[in-house]
Amino acid sequence: MISEFYQFYLAAMNDFSEQIAALSPSEAMNSEQRSQPTRENQIKAEKISTEQRILQYFKPEEIQRGTFTQPDISLDALAQQFKRSELPTYPITVDDYYRQLFQEVLPYAIDTGSPTYIGHMTSALPDFLHDMSKLISKLNQNLVKIETSKSLLFLEREAIAMLHRLVYNFSEEFYTENIQQKNRNLGIVTTGGTTANISALLCARNAGLLSKENSTELLKESLYKVLSKKGYEDMVIIGSRLMHYSLNKAASILGLGTDNIIFVDNNSEGKLNCKQLEEKIQECQENRLFILALIGIAGTTETGQIDPLWKLGEIAEKYNIHFHVDGSWGVPTIFSDKHKGKLKGIEKADSVTICGHKQLYLPQGISICLFKDPQLLNYAATTARYQAQQDTYDLGRFTIEGSRSALSLCLHGALHIIGKKGYEMLIEQGIYQAQYFARKIDKLKSFELILEPTLNIVNYRYIPDYLRDKLRKKMLTNAEIERLNQINQEIQQEQFEQGETFVSKTILFDPKYSKKIIVFRTVLSNPNTTATDLDNVLEDQLRIVDKIQKDKG
Incomplete structure (x- = not known):
């Protein structure tokens, strides 16, 4: 079933084709000639x-419509089925293993491609990637070095350059010079957004503290000895409170500690408070803290x-601070001519993270970190005697990971097979779905829309009848807020265990009450999800509410 959101396009195409087919050859030619000057019909057909x-x-x-996982089994009960610790003495056949897999494991896995499974950033994949993934396994290339990958390494660099050009749009000469130039890298492929963020911050740290590329200062001396030599008391990261938890990991790994992440609040419009940001930067400088x-x-x-992003980029330039954009989720919006303006200023970033397994619709385990300056990665290079040597194509010099598969073949393939226009369609469909879902929620008394969606994520919560008037008048007590949190948590948990529809949950800060609230989180990126599916999600939640109330008497 083709997505309902594009039925009108398909109908228009069929009507146009039928009209042309009904004409005589000369009439059809004249019709085609009439449409060519404006290209309107041709563009529509394309x-x-x-x-x-x-x-x-x-x-x-x-x-397959229906459940996305086997219902009515608790996680604790499921865990008890996987408690064997003794290695089998004798081998079993492949058929026997698969039989066991289909009986004991797969019924309880998650069908992340289900059109009613809309709670996480894992969705349906285009089918050509399954065959491509099998080819990657057969080839068994290792992109840590040129001797175990050869052409696949150059193909990865080419795919990175395509994304780099989308974000930074430098000249043709720039890309001709740098795509396959030794010791210059437009980015790296990593196994996830967390590793990409850490890689970006590692380069930022070293470039800010080392005197030159390929310096061994931080290899031989402790971080805090180098900081002291540079006249700093400590080191910090600055960003909004909405930073991904991977930045906490990065702070720990890079030796800062999470206490050294400085959070900037949002202003009354819900945007990062740039005035407060500058005040915190100036305070750091006064206290000799390296940002x-x-x-x-x-x-x-x-x-x-x-x-x-534009304002943050200007502030970073003003104070000479490395500007990193974690665009793991949102960067593919740049494919859409209609919505790419939402990312204005991303071209000012010194580094950008993109997760391929999110809105590039790639298998799990591939993300990309782009670098504006092709030589920035040299500040984080590590060499070895047998590989990852200087003045070679070996990518292992620059990546935190050592051995790495050729999963970037899926990236290169998708960029060609889906293309800019294909990704544009997928992105715009997801944003349209979010807008539809938000309007649907806003019209229902049973639910409260928390925020107008910026992209394709929608946050909302269930409001019981007896609290709706008090919510509207902003008169909820602390106890009632906690009760709302409990109700929504119960709904979400029950929805997951029943396995027919699914949304996730998260905790947001409600400025009206200065309280944390539990809300539903939907991620609308599956091209198979229809308006009917979204309606069914809400109906399922209301049915669950009735069940919970009956169970409690």
């Missing part, structure tokens, strides 16, 4: 053809909100 082809890759007609990086978020994982 758009519809692209949409049909891309949706076919996701094979929505093969999606490792200013972090901007392009699509938070909880709400999809985007920081004011």
Whole structure:
């Protein structure tokens, strides 16, 4: 079933084709000639053809409706089925193992491609990637060095350059010079957004503290000895409170500690308070704190909100601070001519993280970190005697990971097979779905829309009848807020265990009450999800509310 959101495009295409087919050859030619000057019909036909082809890759007609996981089994009970610790003495056949897998494991896995599973950033994949992943396994390339990857390494660098050009849009000469130049890198491929963020901050730290590229200061001396030599008392990261938790990991790994992450509050409009940001930067300078990086978020994982990237970029330039944009979720918005303005200022970033397994629709385990300056990665290079040597193509010099598969083949393939227009369609469909879902929620008395969606993430919560009037008048007590949190948590947990529809939950700060609230979080990126599916999610939640009330008497 083709997505309802594009039925009108397909109908228009069919009507147009039928009209042309009914004409005589001369009439058809004249009709075609009449449409060429404006290209209106040709553009419409090309758009519809692209949409049909891309949706076919996701094979929505093969999606099995129903549960996305086996219902009515608790996680504790499921865990008890996996307590064997003794290694089998004798081998079993492949068929026997698969039989065991299909009986004991797969019924309880999650069908992340289900059109009603809309709670996380894991969705349906285009079918060509399954064969491509099998090819990657057969090839068994290792992109740590040129001797175990050869052409696949150059292909990865080419794919990185395509994304780099989307973000930074430098000249043709720039890319011709740098794509395959030794000791210059437009970015790296990592196994996840967390590793990409850590890689960016590692480069920022070293570039800010070392006197030159390939310096061994931080290899031989402690971080705090180098800081002291540079005249600093300590080191910090600055960003909004919506920073991803991977930045906490980065702070720990890089030796800062989470206490040295300085959070900037939002202003009354819900945007990062740039005035407060500058005040905190000046305070850091007065206290001789080295600001490792200013972090901007392009699509938070909880709400999809985007920081004011242009303003953050200007502030970073003013104070000479590395500007890193965590765009793990939101950067693919740049494919859409209609919505790419939401990312204005991302080109000012010194580094950018993109998660391929999110809105690039790639398998789990691939993210990209782009660097504006092709030589910045040299500040984080590590060499070995047998590989990852200087003046070679070996990528292992620059990545935190050592051995790495050729999963970037999926990236290169998707960028070609889906293309800019295909990704544009997928991004715009997701944002349209979010807008539809938000309007649907806003019209229902049973639910409260928390925020207008910026991208394709929608936050809302259930409001019992007896609290709706008090919510409208902003008269909820602390106890009633806690009760709301409990109710919504129960709904979400029950929804997951029943396995027919799914949304996730998160905790947001409610400025009206200065309290944390539990809300539902929906991620609308599955091209197979229809308006009917979204309606069913809400109906399922209301049914669960009735069940909970009956169970409690």
